[in-house]
Amino acid sequence: MTTIEMKKKIIIPTEKWVELYGELSSYILEYSSLDQIWTIDENGTEVYTEEKQDQFIDIANTVEAIMRESGLVKEGEE
16 A cells, blocks of 8 residues: 555545645746746737646646645545
8 A cells, every 4th residue: 555545535625626726736837937928818818828828737737636646635536
């Protein structure tokens, strides 16, 4: 049995799960980016550039994997 399997699982409500991985992923992207992150779309809304949106998705996938490996479980997936 691995160390991870021996850890008690902590169930996180879905809304908090999304908030946590979103905040962490945004922070990592903003902290690590040297080039432009934001652009204004056709509706006048500030959004990530296409490249940064792709990077955000990659970061978010990694953050979620780390959360799961740390014993956090999204509600409904336990």
